[in-house]
Amino acid sequence: MSRKRLLVVGVLLVALVFALPAYARDFTIAMVVKGAGNPFFEACRKGGEEATGELGLNFIFQAPATPTSEGQIELIDALIAQQVDAILVSANDPDALVPMLRRAMDRGIIVVAFDSGVAPAGRHLFLNQADMELIGRIQVQMLAEMIDGEGEIAILSATSTMANQNTWIQWMQEELKEPEYAKMDLVAIVYGDDLREKSYNEALGLFRSRPNLKGIISPTTVGLAATARALEDQGLSGKIALTGLGLPSEMAEYIRNGTSEAIALWNPIDLGYVSTYMAHGLLTGTLKGEIGEVVNVGRMGERTITEAADGGLEVVLGAPFVFDIDNIDEWADVY
């Protein structure tokens, strides 16, 4: 072997030795979701992979075989033992994970909750998928487009005590006060209690009691799917417009056949993507985790840290994502 070649090898070895510590300092971000084999969380994982790819971080994805808090606690324990730098978690229980997440935080690990949060004591930040106001308003906007802003409309909600739904309905009513909806008339709010049969029957009741009904908003996945089926069974597809919050996989057939032209929900890929950027900001120290700080979230632009309803800190993802005939094929398999 020539001396030159030896030299090259030597230089390469030295370079490797110097490169190794740099590689070892790369941050590792771990995502722990509720359970294995859930398409919604596979989409979250895609977002996490995308963001860690952009930021040059290592990414670990873990899910318990069965969706239990005990399983998640066991996984988080192992993540603490292998000294990951940040944990992104969608919790099966807002309280049960707190002791283990506190231990993680005590050992210097950043904890960002997303999708299903944990109590403030067990997290640094929460990524809230739902901007209450935008979610409420967009459903009225979608329905107005379907019925040309004219006619009687109704809301089929979950139970009358659901905090989320009630807040959205308040924002719908706020949006309806705008002048462009002057000819739209909210004539009924009914509750299907998030049960398929009851929602279906409440929808039938609406068709009978309100013969002039032009559109229905159902801000709950169960209610939306049940109403769509009721419309189809009664041959009312296309006569009464339908929109609301629903899972693309559940609603795909109704979107394709025109029973519901468009629905909205948050985008799970964005959830994984943005929570990764939040953890990265806290890791690098560009974020301190204080109210009013601006978070850089890559392709999504910027978000601001605000106080959450539970007293902790959160970042709101933003406007919900609209699914219609143009993108439903792409999303129907995702979640």
Place this chain on the structure above:
Amino acid sequence: MRKLLRHWEFILLILLVGVFILMSNLSPYFLNLRNLLDSTVHFTEKGVIAVCMAFIIISGNMDLSVASNMAMSAAVMGIAFRSGIGIWPSALLCLLVGMAGGLFNGLIITRVKLPAMVATLATFSLYRGIAYVLLGNQAITGYPYEFATLGQGYFPGTNIPNQFVIFIALAVIFGFILHKTTFGRSVYAIGNNEDACRYSGLPVDRIKVILFTVNGLLAGLAAVLLTSRIYSTRPNIALNYELEIITAVVLGGVSIKGGRGSMIGVVLALFLIGASRFGMSLLNIPGQMMTVVIGLMLIIAILLPQLLDRLSGKQGKTA
């Protein structure tokens, strides 16, 4: 060597050493005493019940209701605590409810003469159902700080979790009773031939009631430990624990037909499952894969003794 291999405990020990060697080569974080000790809390609650489940399976019975019983007793404890009677009286109540659940199992098995599998399958649904009725969809939180020491604290002056100490103490006590007392010998006898035991005047029914009652009491204890560890109560806690407990007991060499098994085997099996799961979590192996590995171990546990028997039998014939 073959004689040693016939001892299931020895095979378990070799497997355990193998897992330690394999995992410490694959992950730099495995062979760390603090990590290993911390990871024991994920199986000690199940272990607390497994020490008595071993008796039940050796006696030819089965208890499928333990995890549901945990949820029921934890729910009662949570409600008692919320009503303001203080955490320790609530914990005591939890033990009593668990015990009552076990006693009820024992009574329907011995009085109504239902097979234990059927009776506890019924209470498996019943107890979980009661937990849901009591708590609905709500969680009980806000347990006092001193309560956490039980499930999250360490034995004074060490890195050993309190739960682990409790588990080892129970394993020693139950191991002694199983192997060194007449009560323990009667449990084996019942598992081998219940009718013969009855004819020879052994109080079979009373022994069964005692076994199921103690199993319930330990389910109550496991519920206290779990509640202290996760610091909250929900009706869906400890899902699938009964299967994981039975898996550990059977992997420990306790014959599912009854009459055979040892406490040291059960303890080794718990360590083996715990170490494998912890190692696989450190390697970030997906959760589904872990259950596959545990399932394979169980199949080996059941097949290997039979294979060895057949092998030695064949050789005996040809020789």
